[in-house]
């Protein structure tokens with residue numbers, strides 16, 4: 001039998017619409033692939049899936065009724081890992097969940113359940129890292145701006161946290177890797193795409209764009225970071241385990257002064 | 258006109274440099290306080306103000322010694338009228354002194370917070386003039402942050418030993434956490450190293466805060482709008498290795514404080530030599546980091562694993578082993594309790610198997626409802642089998658059948674766990690990650 005290859009638009013709703021299609025047509029041999037990262041199978045039969053919110057919601061409701069809230073958020077987190085092939089694990093997990101009476105999400109001895117739990121954990125860790133490592137810099141037009149390059153697509157996951165915390169300042173968090181950001185205008189958060197001047201260096205704080213006091217506070221923060229260290233307990237291995245080097249370029253305390 | 262502007266600019270520059278200088282001195286002096294926790298409060302953002310202290314605290318960075326940076330941790334001043342031998346701020350020490358103005362601390366806190374550098378403020382102080390005079394200023398900072406800046410981030414204030422009940426009460430209204438460091442685990446040690454201080458002065462604010470929290474909880478049941486009182490509770494810190502106490506004495510003191518003053522946390526801080534005073538370890542001697550780590554592990558076993566402190570430390574075992582962790586050490590002394598069958602044992606016994614963290618315990622309890630677990634399952638769950646295998650049986654006929662002596666087991670485990678041992682050497686943080 002030829003395997004079906006379902007192609008969706010990369011959104012979570014798109015993926016759920018594909019799952020709907022699988023159940024509707026009772027497909028056994030099937031792969032679900034993101035149109036941006038898909039790999040062509042040799043003898044596969046391609047089918048482009050139209051994203052339909054109604055169908056997506058129906059699937060999601062069904063999933064939620066079968067899993068604990070932790071189980072369903074694990075699915076969503078794992079999806080955001082954008083890992084090649086994650087869709088197939090998600091589908092397998094959902095099938096297992098629908099078969100079983102309850103508590104499928106706690107059965108770590110099932111390979112897909114374990115895989116999804118592990119992916120969700122990595123994504124969760126990245127979410128926490130971003131909540132920690134975002135560094136706002138005050139721009140001349142009074143917006144606190146931060147640029148990030150997370151390993152996974154975690155912007156949707158951190159929105160609530162920052163909205164609750166920084167309710168009285170305008171801010172932007174921009175994912176340079178994925179080319180979109182969140183903008184909070186003191187009222188609500190929207191998704192934005194920004195054009196940056198050619199050659200714009202995200203790691204530099206240029207006086208052309210950033211407020212004067214920004215430099216002072218960065219300096220003070222760097223001083224603080226140095227002063228609070230205890231030299232006789234220095235342990236760079238542990239330090240780097242907590243703050244991996246790939247995050248350094250956007251950390252104010254790690255900039256050369 | 259132009260001159261006036263220039264002058265203003267100069268003044269601004271000067272004030273920046275002054276703040277910079279103070280920050281360096283007063284952060285440096287505060288860094289020996291290891292407490293950095295910013296969790297456990299329930300202060301939510303109100304009226305669209307700034308900040309939120311619900312949920313877990315976040316480590317925004319880590320120092321090069323690997324400690325969590327989550328709060329702006331500074332002294333209000335390092336002028337002090339006392340002369341405690343173990344403290345850099347002591348009167349007789351020849352160092353630069355500085356003092357922040359209340360507004361300076363407020364500005365730093367707000368601006369660091371807005372940039373997502375910190376979860377909040379941890380403000381301590383040397384004692385200038387008197388306990389009350391000092392406490393009053395600490396309270397003034399917290400009050401300003403809450404009432405004028407509408408700040409909902411985390412505030413930890415140091416209770417100054419000897420401060421009045423009224424001030425402690427006010428402090429608790431604005432702060433999330435209050436702490437008094439008892440520093441020296443025994444009264445004899447305190448006599449030797451800080452002769453002009455006495456234990457009661459430390460205890461008094463602690464008792465006041467404890468009673469206020471109890472009262473708050475009682476009132477809360479009746480009236481919903483009672484103002485929050487130190488919602489994240491109290492903590493304290495002991496210095497390890499400065500005055501010759503053994504681990505048994507340290508953990509007994511710790512246990513006493515947990516039980517009698519409802520403390521949220523006791524911190525253990527390996528003494529960093531800062532003085533040539535001959536009552537203390539000399540400059541250049543090593544910070545007892547591994548010992549500190551073992552004490553934290555013991556503290557953990559007491560609070561989360563259902564151990565009684567006397568099972569781990571007692572008259573016969575007054576010091577913790579350095580080469581193996583305290584749970585393994587306990588298990589080796591109590592081999593008659595093992596092996597444990599992971600498919601049938603209760604939570605309490607599972608938690609006692611070396612190499613099994615509480616997370617794994619819960620995973621086992623969940624997973625074994627579906628099937629009987631074997632080694633493969635346990636490995637996937639994340640159990641450290643290299644230690645656990647000697648203490649358990651599972652759904653497999655492969656298990657340790659030799660009748661090994663404790664020494665033999667210890668040898669086998671150490672042989673296969675070089676990297677693990679190195680890791681615990683690093684410091685207490687590996688325990689919490």
Ligand code: SF4
Pocket residue numbers: 337338339340341344345346347348382383384
């Ligand atoms: S009273 Fe506090 S600050 Fe002053 S010397 Fe003693 S421990 Fe240090």
